[in-house]
Amino acid sequence: MCDVTLGLAIASTAFGLVSQTQTASAQRESNSQARINAVTADNQRNAQINQKQIQERDAGTQKVFQNSIEAQKATATAQVSAGSAGISGLSVDSLISSIGASRGRYDTAVAENLKSGYMANDWDRVNSYNSMKSTFNSLKAPTMPNYLGAGLQIATATDAYNTRSGGSLWGTSAE
Numbered sequence: 001m002c003d004v005t006l007g008l009a010i011a012s013t014a015f016g017l018v019s020q021t022q023t024a025s026a027q028r029e030s031n032s033q034a035r036i037n038a039v040t041a042d043n044q045r046n047a048q049i050n051q052k053q054i055q056e057r058d059a060g061t062q063k064v065f066q067n068s069i070e071a072q073k074a075t076a077t078a079q080v081s082a083g084s085a086g087i088s089g090l091s092v093d094s095l096i097s098s099i100g101a102s103r104g105r106y107d108t109a110v111a112e113n114l115k116s117g118y119m120a121n122d123w124d125r126v127n128s129y130n131s132m133k134s135t136f137n138s139l140k141a142p143t144m145p146n147y148l149g150a151g152l153q154i155a156t157a158t159d160a161y162n163t164r165s166g167g168s169l170w171g172t173s174a175e
Helices: 004-085 090-137 147-165
Strands: none
Touching: 004 090, 004 147
């Protein structure tokens, strides 16, 4: 019959293994949820960046369109005014060219601002991805149950029992 101390040592070791297994399982579940949350956050951030980029592009297109209308109005006004005043020639052509050049500079500035905004959006995407990867890299690895240690504890307890009882837990040996 087993000694109570041996039984408690074996039970304690078994419960320790169960606890280690549950802890490892909980850590795996926590890591899994953290990964899901990080990917979801990255996806949401990218969706926001994409929406922002669409809005910036649409605003830029509207600015260029509005600038085109204003330049056409200014050109028409200059032509009508010059015609009403009986002015023609290089001075009118120069004024109309100046209006066209102003339009071109404004449109170029809008395009450059859009390009800079797109580059900033790309960096936001990179930062979002890096944040997700950082979350992945910071997850704690689950600690697997120590089966070898548990086996050694049971063997040590069994040996101690055998030493105290003067026999073998597994039966008597033939002499």
